Amino acid sequence: MIFFHYIAFSLVVILELIFFKPDISAKSFPALAVLSRIKGDVIAGTPKKLSKGFNSKMLWNNFHVKTANNSSTTIFFKDGSEIRLFGNSNLKIGAKKPASKRWIRYRIILIDGSFWGYFTRGNNPVEIYQKGLEIHALNTSMRFSRTGKKFKISCISGYLKVFNNVSSLKLNSGQRLYQIQKNDFLPQKISPIPNQLKIWIEPTNARFLKDQSLFIDLFLQVVRSGTDIKIRRSGPIFLRSDYYNLILPNSILLNSDGEAKTKIEIKPPDIEDRTFSGSIIFEALMDQNGYDDVQNDSFKSNFSTP
Numbered sequence: 001m002i003f004f005h006y007i008a009f010s011l012v013v014i015l016e017l018i019f020f021k022p023d024i025s026a027k028s029f030p031a032l033a034v035l036s037r038i039k040g041d042v043i044a045g046t047p048k049k050l051s052k053g054f055n056s057k058m059l060w061n062n063f064h065v066k067t068a069n070n071s072s073t074t075i076f077f078k079d080g081s082e083i084r085l086f087g088n089s090n091l092k093i094g095a096k097k098p099a100s101k102r103w104i105r106y107r108i109i110l111i112d113g114s115f116w117g118y119f120t121r122g123n124n125p126v127e128i129y130q131k132g133l134e135i136h137a138l139n140t141s142m143r144f145s146r147t148g149k150k151f152k153i154s155c156i157s158g159y160l161k162v163f164n165n166v167s168s169l170k171l172n173s174g175q176r177l178y179q180i181q182k183n184d185f186l187p188q189k190i191s192p193i194p195n196q197l198k199i200w201i202e203p204t205n206a207r208f209l210k211d212q213s214l215f216i217d218l219f220l221q222v223v224r225s226g227t228d229i230k231i232r233r234s235g236p237i238f239l240r241s242d243y244y245n246l247i248l249p250n251s252i253l254l255n256s257d258g259e260a261k262t263k264i265e266i267k268p269p270d271i272e273d274r275t276f277s278g279s280i281i282f283e284a285l286m287d288q289n290g291y292d293d294v295q296n297d298s299f300k301s302n303f304s305t306p
Helices: 002-019
Strands: 033-039 042-046 049-052 063-067 072-077 082-085 090-096 105-119 126-130 133-137 140-147 150-157 159-164 168-172 175-180 190-192 195-202 214-224 235-241 252-254 259-266 279-286 297-302
Touching (some): 150 168, 168 175, 252 259
Antiparallel strands (some): 033 072, 042 063, 072 082, 090 105, 150 175, 175 190, 279 297
C-alpha cells in the first residue's frame, strides 16, 4: 500500500510542477504532501495565500489545511503516511532537516479541530506538536483532537509517546487520554477506548472470475469494545483499503442504531500484477470530529484468482 501511495505522490508532484508554479517562499523543502478524497469545502496554502483545495493539490512546508463544517480531506505524505482531517479543523504541516543528516522529520501542528492519522516513518517519528504538549507517532494510527486548551488522544494501533510540561508516558493500542491539559499528570489520565467500529464483509473468501468484478456486501456496527454489545451511535464513515482496484463509496452513514450496509465493487488484479498476495484489507473509521471514543476496525479477507 505504501508503494502505491509513493507512486501516486510522485506523479502528482511531476504534474503539479509542470502546470502550476509553487509559492517559492513556502518551499525550503520539496513538497511534503498532497490533498485527496476531499469532501465539502477545504482551503490550503500559506496563511496569507489560502486557496480552494482540490484533489492532488500539493502541500509545502508551513502550509495550512482548513476544513469547513461537515467537510474532510485526506492528506497523503511522501512516505506513505496519511491524515484524515475532519470538519472545522485547521492543521499546519511543517518539517525540519538537520544540516548534518539526510532525513526530514515532519512536524504536525493542530491549531484547532480533529484528525485521524496513520504514520509510518521507520525509525524517524512524526512530531505532533502543541505548546506544552508533544506526541511522537511511529508506525501507528491515532486520533487527535483539540478544543481550546484541552486535548484528546486515542491510540488505535501501535503506540504513542506523549510528553507535556510535567510528565510523559507510552500510550498503547486501545488506550486514550481524554480532555488532558499541558500541566496534567498524564499517567493518571489513561483510560480504555470504550467503543469500537466493527467491520465485516459477505461473502468471505470469494473468488475472482476472469475479467469480472466481484460485488460484496460490507457491514458496519458500533459495539462496546471487547464485546458484541451494540451501541446506538450514528455518524459518517470513511473507508480505506490496501487494494488499488476497487471502488469505494464516497459516503456511508451509520443509522440511529449505529449500523450500516453498503455494496463494494472489487475488480480483479491487473494481469501483469505479481504483487497481489491474494488478500485485501478493509478499514473503516468515523469521518468526523467528536468520535474519539470510537476505535476504528480493519478486516482482512482472502480472494482467490483464476
